Amino acid sequence: MTVAFGQWTLGLDGEGEPQRALIGGKAWSLARMQALGLNAPPAFVVTTAACRAYLASGEPPAGLNDEIEAAIAWLESKTGRRFGAGPRPLLVSVRSGAPVSMPGMMDTVLNLGVNDATEAALAAECGDAAFARNTHKRFLDLYAHIVLRASAPDFDPAKEPAAWRDAIRASCGAEVPADPREQLRGALRAVFESWNSRRARRYRQHNHIPDDLGTAVTVQAMAFGNLDRRSGTGVLFSRNPSTGAPEPYGEYLPRAQGEDVVSGKFTPQPLSALAAEMPKVHAELLEAARKLERASRDVQDVEFTIERGRLYFLQARVAKLAPQAAARIAVALVREGLIDEKAALRRLTPDQARLLLSPRICEAALKNAELLAAGEAASPGVGIGVVVGDSDEAERRARAGEAVILARPTTSPDDLHGMIAARAVVTEQGGSTSHAAVVGRALGLACVVGCGKGALQSLAGRLVTVDGRAGKIYAGALAVETPDENEDEALATLAAWAAKHAPLRVVAASSPEAADAVDLSTNEDAADPDKIGAVLGRLQGARGARGGAVASDQGVRAALRAGLEFIVAETVLPPLLAAIRAADAASLAEEVGGA
Amino acid sequence: MNDAHLVMHGLAIKKHATAEDVAGILGLDLEVVRETLAKLVAGKRAVETQGRYLLAPAARMLLDSDYSRLYEDVRANPAFQAGYDAFERLNPLLKQLITEWQTISVGGERAPNDHSDKEYDAKIIDRLGDFHERAEAALDQLASAVPRMRIYRDKLAAALDKAEQGAIAWVSDARIESYHTLWFELHEDLLRLMQRERQE
Numbered sequence: 001m002t003v004a005f006g007q008w009t010l011g012l013d014g015e016g017e018p019q020r021a022l023i024g025g026k027a028w029s030l031a032r033m034q035a036l037g038l039n040a041p042p043a044f045v046v047t048t049a050a051c052r053a054y055l056a057s058g059e060p061p062a063g064l065n066d067e068i069e070a071a072i073a074w075l076e077s078k079t080g081r082r083f084g085a086g087p088r089p090l091l092v093s094v095r096s097g098a099p100v101s102m103p104g105m106m107d108t109v110l111n112l113g114v115n116d117a118t119e120a121a122l123a124a125e126c127g128d129a130a131f132a133r134n135t136h137k138r139f140l141d142l143y144a145h146i147v148l149r150a151s152a153p154d155f156d157p158a159k160e161p162a163a164w165r166d167a168i169r170a171s172c173g174a175e176v177p178a179d180p181r182e183q184l185r186g187a188l189r190a191v192f193e194s195w196n197s198r199r200a201r202r203y204r205q206h207n208h209i210p211d212d213l214g215t216a217v218t219v220q221a222m223a224f225g226n227l228d229r230r231s232g233t234g235v236l237f238s239r240n241p242s243t244g245a246p247e248p249y250g251e252y253l254p255r256a257q258g259e260d261v262v263s264g265k266f267t268p269q270p271l272s273a274l275a276a277e278m279p280k281v282h283a284e285l286l287e288a289a290r291k292l293e294r295a296s297r298d299v300q301d302v303e304f305t306i307e308r309g310r311l312y313f314l315q316a317r318v319a320k321l322a323p324q325a326a327a328r329i330a331v332a333l334v335r336e337g338l339i340d341e342k343a344a345l346r347r348l349t350p351d352q353a354r355l356l357l358s359p360r361i362c363e364a365a366l367k368n369a370e371l372l373a374a375g376e377a378a379s380p381g382v383g384i385g386v387v388v389g390d391s392d393e394a395e396r397r398a399r400a401g402e403a404v405i406l407a408r409p410t411t412s413p414d415d416l417h418g419m420i421a422a423r424a425v426v427t428e429q430g431g432s433t434s435h436a437a438v439v440g441r442a443l444g445l446a447c448v449v450g451c452g453k454g455a456l457q458s459l460a461g462r463l464v465t466v467d468g469r470a471g472k473i474y475a476g477a478l479a480v481e482t483p484d485e486n487e488d489e490a491l492a493t494l495a496a497w498a499a500k501h502a503p504l505r506v507v508a509a510s511s512p513e514a515a516d517a518v519d520l521s522t523n524e525d526a527a528d529p530d531k532i533g534a535v536l537g538r539l540q541g542a543r544g545a546r547g548g549a550v551a552s553d554q555g556v557r558a559a560l561r562a563g564l565e566f567i568v569a570e571t572v573l574p575p576l577l578a579a580i581r582a583a584d585a586a587s588l589a590e591e592v593g594g595a
Numbered sequence: 596m597n598d599a600h601l602v603m604h605g606l607a608i609k610k611h612a613t614a615e616d617v618a619g620i621l622g623l624d625l626e627v628v629r630e631t632l633a634k635l636v637a638g639k640r641a642v643e644t645q646g647r648y649l650l651a652p653a654a655r656m657l658l659d660s661d662y663s664r665l666y667e668d669v670r671a672n673p674a675f676q677a678g679y680d681a682f683e684r685l686n687p688l689l690k691q692l693i694t695e696w697q698t699i700s701v702g703g704e705r706a707p708n709d710h711s712d713k714e715y716d717a718k719i720i721d722r723l724g725d726f727h728e729r730a731e732a733a734l735d736q737l738a739s740a741v742p743r744m745r746i747y748r749d750k751l752a753a754a755l756d757k758a759e760q761g762a763i764a765w766v767s768d769a770r771i772e773s774y775h776t777l778w779f780e781l782h783e784d785l786l787r788l789m790q791r792e793r794q795e
Contacts, residue, residue, distance in 0.1 A: 152681045
């Protein structure tokens with residue numbers, strides 16, 4: 001059984017099956033990970049019952065403080081660390097956890113337990129004063145934002161913790177407690193109160209979730225990946241998330257904390273580095289990834305930390321996959337007997353299939369292409385046109401029917417009309433968060449940013465091809481090809497399965513049956529995804545349709561509603577997948593409506 | 596502050612805007628804006644095409660020289676300065692959020708977010724709500740010094756509200772007054788008043 005410290009607090013030790021309603025979703029998945037035999041940093045939970053009691057009276061329930069003391073002592077004994085004292089200080093994370101996840105709930109506070117004294121102890125323990133200082137800063141930053149709701153305190157990184165505390169006080173009028181137990185009590189109250197935040201209340205109302213479920217609080221020991229040579233941190237995917245290759249893929253950063261991997265400030269090493277350094281830990285990691293994948297029947301994304309040679313699992317979730325990987329893995333999982341064909345068809349979205357089948361520059365044309373400039377790939381797609389350096393001119397020439405590429409040193413809202421008119425946008429300065437990148441993605445425009453100062457001026461008036469996927473600009477109009485879904489093994493397999501399971505037939509333009517379809521290519525309304533439903537609704541006695549937006553998601557839904565037998569499309573997979581999703585949504589709506 | 600200056604300022608923020616757009620962002624009466632725009636066009640300070648207006652190049656220079664003169668008091672106002680400083684500290688957080696809205700991380704690389712993962716989108720909209728709550732104090736400080744800036748707070752809240760209701764275009768669509776569009780326009784507004792250059 002889980003360890004009960006009394007009425008309100010439970011220790012998670014991998015035994016038993018604590019109720020989700022009592023401990024919340026996050027602690028519950030932690031318990032599941034433990035149940036699979038995976039070693040997670042020790043944690044205890046203040047239950048939803050305590051939250052309900054707090055919300056009813058506005059005070060922590062009687063006995064809670066004593067229980068938390070006992071739970072902290074339990075964490076201390078499990079970790080060999082002390083909360084609020086050296087020589088080996090215990091730091092914890094505090095997170096909210098409602099039985100169902102919802103917006104408005106408190107974010108995670110990390111490194112709770114740090115103050116001037118424990119910072120010094122941590123510095124001595126890991127021999128890295130800068131890390132200890134940064135741990136302190138990160139805690140103050142998180143506590144100020146999340147618990148005290150400070151607006152945006154001025155954190156000068158060159159200053160000391162005392163100055164950061166002053167900045168927080170100036171920003172919100174409240175103090176970050178120095179006493180770790182005070183910190184913990186403050187964070188607990190903030191979690192409980194976040195249950196009644198504006199966003200949480202509104203979400204519950206909208207989704208008919210009862211207001212009296214309450215949220216739990218998970219308090220988990222922080223693992224340190226930077227203590228010695230046998231410490232580190234990393235991420236592991238149970239299969240390659242970019243290519244879909246059936247080998248584990250991951251990154252490892254020795255002597256580092258989790259946020260270092262995400263920050264991009266350090267270059268992580270491949271997992272083979274970990275295999276060479278600590279072969280047993282590496283083997284344990286791969287075995288865990290296999291277990292998790294089999295249990296969830298999907299590719300897993302696992303965060304781990306190694307503290308003095310001991311492996312800890314921080315989080316495991318279903319991995320996000322690149323479109324190509326999603327297609328290959330969906331087929332592979334069926335072949336391995338983990339999922340069936342129907343499930344596989346829901347693992348690739350219609351848009352992912354469209355991206356895989358979207359036009360790209362021909363390999364052959366790329367070989368002899370003259371590269372004019374290169375930068376950061378900010379938004380995929382191919383744009384061909386004449387380079388124009390001014391947004392007003394771009395708009396004027398585009399209106400006259402010319403294909404233009406907008407090239408600017410940087411863009412600002414001044415350039416919006418030029419960007420809308422252009423086939424692609426390229427800039428000299430700025431990265432993936434610059435205006436050009438952000439707006440380019442919003443408009444679905446090919447976009448390359450940060451090509452270098454002065455790199456684009458000389459291109460004005462030239463005909464170019466912009467490859468937004470690769471971040472390159474080539475001279476001239478390069479040949480563009482549309483990938484053939486029949487030539488890709490995974491896509492062809494999925495298309496065959498989809499044809500079997502979809503409620504609508506999709507035929508290729510070359511098929512003889514295509515001639516029987518009503519041709520909508522000259523109907524202006526049919527080109528508008530919002531109007532195609534009305535167009536198809538008016539068709540009398542038609543068996544099939546082609547042209548316009550009929551192969552878009554909206555077009556497919558409209559075709560199903562209109563009772564068509566088939567539609568004609570250039571590539572059959574995306575509309576087939578859309579038809580399957582439309583049928584899923586319709587049967588779900590029926591279930592809800594019938595209940 | 597005269598109407599001609601304000602309307603020109605509005606055109607500098609809302610490029611290629613209709614009279615309604617300019618009136619909306621400045622909180623001015625639509626008829627006043629229409630008349631002022633007509634005068635600006637007659638005086639060759641603005642150009643009209645199909646009901647949309649752009650500043651003429653000479654008018655831009657004229658406008659730029661206005662700021663140092665007209666907003667001395669505003670720049671010296673401690674509340675405004677504090678609000679502006681907070682805005683600049685919040686700005687990278689919003690940019691990061693919008694990048695995560697538009698792209699998802701796949702094996703360490705960013706790929707376009709096709710918005711098929713409702714849970715991912717819901718988390719970001721939740722963070723946007725959190726961001727907005729934290730930005731409110733700064734927006735209030737700015738509005739206390741320049742009352743018309745209250746409009747940004749109201750419009751930002753309205754965009755957030757629509758996004759929270761499921762109309763996700765209101766997060767960052769550049770063609771409407773989405774949260775990101777408005778935040779960017781406010782930034783442009785502030786940079787002009789402060790006479791600073793945008794970083795990227």
